[in-house]
Amino acid sequence: MEAPQEQDVDFSEVFSMEKIAFNTRSLNYCRVFVAIVSGAAAGILGLEGLIGFLAFFITTFALSAGAYLVVGCEPKPYFKLSADVWTEGIKDGMMSYILFWTLFYDIVHIY
Template sequence: MEASAAPLEENKPVYSPVAIQHNMAVLEYCRTCGASLGGAAAGIIGLTGIQGFLFVLFVLLATNTCIFIKAGLGQSHKYFISSKSVVTSSIFSFLFTYVLFWTFFYGIVHVY
């Protein structure tokens, strides 16, 4: 009887878990820096309401754009498993950091 083996997938990339973990940590660091700088800028300028919401979207878009440019446009698959994980990972952490820095600097500049 002949043993049948599953066909090997030759074009499927192989990822190192350690490298992926490191790249995600660098991604988190970049997002945290972008959120803190954006939140501080929004607080100093005094953005509130819809203007503040639009500014946080702008900062998030600018941060993601810089990450994709650094990784090489269309080449993020070399460093991350999927492009979706690059965009969606640590969104809540980004927002919490942004709000923290926004409230701190808004309070210092406009309240006191």
């Protein structure tokens, strides 16, 4: 009997789904935390318009690249989909970013 080829194995069925869910939640928490900190920084710096959104995408990309490197450039055993490292929690992070961006912009530059 021949061992299954690596491309034939679905890692999401081989590895513990509880641990994959934990990794996904942890990445989401990190993404929201980075969004809060970078949103506050963008507000304090007075970034406006598309430059402010560009700051969000740069910090999100940096976090995703760091997570990708931490898992050894092979995210499939740690997440359900390989793309989860890059896309998981973007919406939640963006909402937190906008909230803190506008809050700190108003505190520093308007009041």
